[in-house]
Amino acid sequence: MDLRYTPDEIAFRDDLRKFFRSEIPLPIRRKVSEGRALARDDYVTSQRILHAKGLATPNWPVQWGGQDWTPVQRYIYVEELQAAAVPQPLGFNVNMVGPVIATFGSEAQKQRFLPSTANLDIWWAQGFSEPGAGSDLASLKTTARREGEEFIVNGQKTWTTLGQYADWIFCLVRTDSTVKKQAGISFILIDMKTPGITLRPIITIDGGHEVNEVFFDEVRVPAENLVGELNKGWDYAKFLLSNERIGIARIGMTKERLARVKRLAQETPAGEGMVWDDPDFRRRLAWSEIELKALEITQMRVVAAQRGKASDKPDPSSSILKIKGSEIQQASTQLLVDVAGPYAMPRPDRDEEGLNLPSVGPDWADAAAPLFFNYRKVSIYGGSNEIQRNIIAKAFLGL
């Protein structure tokens, strides 16, 4: 047992660290670090730089641009990416639809979609959640009825993250309503330019436009866009969601944020000294660091336990990572608000890039409260923490 990296792992890490910090433009990384919204081009620029180096889709099959890495290497990759505040390669492309197409898609679908998906020439959105199907995803109602060589899609999806930038959307649709709910769902690819699709922005309480509703009204989709078999979509969705394991706790990102909180606390005046001199603040920060260290090792243990196991098996320990990871992420944004103090309050108007015109308080402070508000979502999405506790109780504890 040795929690330290081997010399080879250290070399691997140092190479990545250097590449991320020298090749991904600083203004993009700075936005990530401050928790500000990225423009579409920021994502595209960053992902193409990564892809050129083979670093956008390491989990894919090697023949489609993946890397033959060990679990520890994959872990290091995610941690370093986050620690350098590099935008993660678009999850809908590289962790979701890409692996599904690579595993279950036809050869034609692979040829057509995988290279452009890896390079972010196609921007994908996810069409899973519906207004009445949140935690109970399988109760979805959007239908696709077969008419000749087409499916006709009707219904509504919601929480479609960054859907405003999407070229295509992958959807779960009901293709058989006579069987039990999980058994009548199919996985289908839809061009966002198809007539009958309307997108409506959802503005969130932080003032951001990150998510959307997508309406489908008699949308005609070629039958060849069905992935895998009809009515097997629920299996593909489960496969897709299990790919979220590594990185779900966003430890690298939180570590970076806590380091930033520390730095800002040391330079933000408060009374006789700096915020850093406040023992109560320090105590809460230290707890977050300690919990994060424990979670980091928990995550390493999960990674190590994966060695030699088939990677398409869902691992219930990801529920632990999700619960604790989201709690610590939320605590880290609260600490940022605490450092900002009264200057967490101003909410100045923004230019089209979402930046202050100009800042009222310190130039980072107006982003603190929106980040804190926005991060309430991390214990809700991807299976709420209540759902995760259900999973632990049932899958681990047999209750």
Next chain:
Amino acid sequence: MDLRYTPDEIAFRDDLRKFFRSEIPLPIRRKVSEGRALARDDYVTSQRILHAKGLATPNWPVQWGGQDWTPVQRYIYVEELQAAAVPQPLGFNVNMVGPVIATFGSEAQKQRFLPSTANLDIWWAQGFSEPGAGSDLASLKTTARREGEEFIVNGQKTWTTLGQYADWIFCLVRTDSTVKKQAGISFILIDMKTPGITLRPIITIDGGHEVNEVFFDEVRVPAENLVGELNKGWDYAKFLLSNERIGIARIGMTKERLARVKRLAQETPAGEGMVWDDPDFRRRLAWSEIELKALEITQMRVVAAQRGKASDKPDPSSSILKIKGSEIQQASTQLLVDVAGPYAMPRPDRDEEGLNLPSVGPDWADAAAPLFFNYRKVSIYGGSNEIQRNIIAKAFLGL
């Protein structure tokens, strides 16, 4: 709206305060304050002093020794009793069986039992809980079958607090097993000297003997010992449990304990100074004081809302008092352990009065951890805090 006492209320309070502190022997009050076990005689001595002054059974009907007090006066009485570390008049006698007999008993039962119950000439125990009937009290299995002018009782009760001192026990027994569970229960009085009763001590993790199991094997009870109507026992039990409202949060007692914690912290050395100089300790103590102050006002609000209402109506706000009250009580015992520090560890042998022979650390310190262990019970008994949350969700929130 005025949270302050009126001059009359202050005079009432000062009279009680003086009486409690001058008339109840200090050694008894000191044991209460330190959370040590009382001997049977301590209870009897204290209650008889109170009773002689009309202060043992203020909630009873005036003709049986009760007081015609306002809700505020009743509240002041309980608070001052607890704050002076006076043993509460035995709850089984004065809050439980006494009011039940006074309200539902026959005239003969009243004459026979009420005076001796008030004066603690009879010591009562409670026979409600059973091994299989905890939170689900109505599922109790102890039976009483009618044979001529007697009931024959068979079964087992548990958690019978101070049963080792009891002369009589009031029991819930099943007298009809053909109807739904709440409808077949009767309330019956049993002399502990009746043949067929066995008492077995339960030693708790603090090393104390406070609770017992009571076994009934063909125990013959005169039919005249049935209280009220046959099969109405569940109603009487609910009536009885609702009498716990005032004082359930034990605010006066916790206030006294926190004051003691503060005093001990100020005189217990720790490194360069005293425990009191530890800001983390002080912060936790302050939170307990603040929560307690809020709960005190919450309790006063409940008391005020009772004015003019029939006192036999259960009030769901007692669930709030129970949840918060138990949490703060438990926190106060943890603070005591913290003050004791390493000297919370020794557990020396005890003499028959439960005292050290002699103390290892400071003379109060060895009682700290047992009190902390013992107080885990306060969020379990009398309807666990989980049951209380169920009640709030259903009765208050309509969920």
Next chain:
Amino acid sequence: MDFDLTDEQRMLSDSIRRLVADAYDDFEKRKTYRAQPRGYADANWQKFAEMGLLGLPFSEDDGGFGGGPVETMLVCEQFGRGLVVEPYLATVVLGGGLLKRAGSAEQRAELIPAIAEGSLTLAFAHQERQARHDLFDIATTATRNADGYVLNGAKGVVLHGDSADRLIVSARTAGARRDRDGISLFLLDPATAGVIRRGYATQDGLRAAEVVLENVSVPASALLGAEGAALPLIEQVVDEAQAAICAEALGAMEVLRDLTVDYLKQRTQFGQPIGNFQALQHRAADMLVASEQARSMAMYAAMMVQEADPAARRVALSAAKALVAKNADQLGKDAIQLHGGIAVTEEYKAGHYFKRLTMLAGLFGDVDHHLRVVVAAGGLPEAA
């Protein structure tokens, strides 16, 4: 001991509730108020004036209605229920509190009737960037000259400072930055040369301003109260504001709690209302406990703000604020979590309550700050 409201108080509370319900029933209306030039609705302000709310805490001699802390609590609780955006705290509680106590007969006669009739608003320009929550940490200077004083300094996050008709500015006439003595108050027309205001929205949809003072000359008559001795008064008025904030947070907590419970009853998942799930029921129960404890402490604040001993008063108000802020934070987070995604959308009410509660919790000191005040005092004051 008496927990009942007087008939007048009950009528007052009912009237405000109706007024707020009427003005804020449709949440879209609030958006239109925020979009108005001053960031709130003049029409609402006029209604408050007509109902007597704007003159409430002033003495009848000054043209007010002689209300006390209980009346302020009743107003602010209802304003919290509606997430009212009008500048009641800034004008009536903070500005009015200073003015009625420190103002000369002339100053009171000039301003209080105008406040009461709704034609004049105030803002209290006190907080400075370096001070965080220390009320005595004031670097702004007021230098005496032949005609009066010259003010220099910068004030931050002045509530409704962008639209106020008069500013009450704190500045040092003596002493060093963190001295308790030497702080004075000045009444200032924001149109005076050298006053630079930058207004902005706050995260919870209200308004504030940065105020810079560059060689601002004011006459000697601008002095409000005794020179150099303003701190005890500032502390008292900020305590009154804390009591008002506790009440406002309480109102918002109760609405958010009820909104959440209603949602649990309506939202179905897995074939049943999610309110059937015990884990969610227990969280909802905890929300009730949290809001009931907050109500008790808001009442404690209203009582103790009248305490004659300033040290006991300050500790009590800090205790109240600490508990209310902590419970508001936890209740707010639970409300969002129990709702799920819908609560983080701008369209839905819950998120706005959460944001307002977050900001109220930090106003004039966060939980840590107020807990430290209690700790430093060795605990809560003993009741009489």
Next chain:
Amino acid sequence: MDFDLTDEQRMLSDSIRRLVADAYDDFEKRKTYRAQPRGYADANWQKFAEMGLLGLPFSEDDGGFGGGPVETMLVCEQFGRGLVVEPYLATVVLGGGLLKRAGSAEQRAELIPAIAEGSLTLAFAHQERQARHDLFDIATTATRNADGYVLNGAKGVVLHGDSADRLIVSARTAGARRDRDGISLFLLDPATAGVIRRGYATQDGLRAAEVVLENVSVPASALLGAEGAALPLIEQVVDEAQAAICAEALGAMEVLRDLTVDYLKQRTQFGQPIGNFQALQHRAADMLVASEQARSMAMYAAMMVQEADPAARRVALSAAKALVAKNADQLGKDAIQLHGGIAVTEEYKAGHYFKRLTMLAGLFGDVDHHLRVVVAAGGLPEAA
């Protein structure tokens, strides 16, 4: 990075688990061990010796088996699972840790083989009443004279100090009470004139003693290590003890968690196993999260106790202890609450695990103390 145990380590862990399961399977046995004169079972101690556990951390040259922190973790985790009462921490981890590092060749040759074969136990008489958790706060004095030293002072809550065959005593040969320099260690036969021991049970069923030293004369050869320079060594060995405590607490937490989950499955109320109730399921899930996080930190402790930089080592060990102690406390309370009444009875296992966890959590510093160490250092050490 490698989380696997070696084959030897796995075998070791399995053997201890079997041994502990055998000796402690019936909880009544533990009672009989506690009733023996030394407060534990000599027979168990001999079995530990036979299995090589008592010589484990000593070098092979000294007659040990050259085990490291991972081996100690494995032993203590299993001991925690069984609530083992034998003096492993006192003799092997604390006493042995000091002896192997500070002992002269003669001292090591005299004592280590005897420890390894189970014929000699140690106790570390260090803590003093006024010191609380400050390891450097030592008032006991050792005054040099012609023949050696004379010791005077009082040591408190010395783990297994009542039965130990040798005491290792810390005393000042120089400096003032709270100086870091000037602390020395002495090997002491408790039969020496002037040594007064009062043994007693601890709340968790182990043993400890108060040790008073009244003009105790020891020869110069009793000095263990360099005069006046013992503190860094004491700190290192106490850190090793913390790593062992983390592992022991982990073992106890996992058993208590599993006991609770089993109870939830078996206990029926309202016509069903109480484990069907979602609110209880979620508490049980939180117990799993707490114990998994504790496992991670116990591993971190085992790794970082080998860290060369003492400052980084101490902060890391404090972080580990703080987290393990906090989670042990919460898990223990949840376990009692989920069980209900049965868990507070002496007959049932759960309460004993809770009591042991409570005492382990406070040993060599409670959560507050260790969190303060982390805070004072500005946070956790950066990983290499």
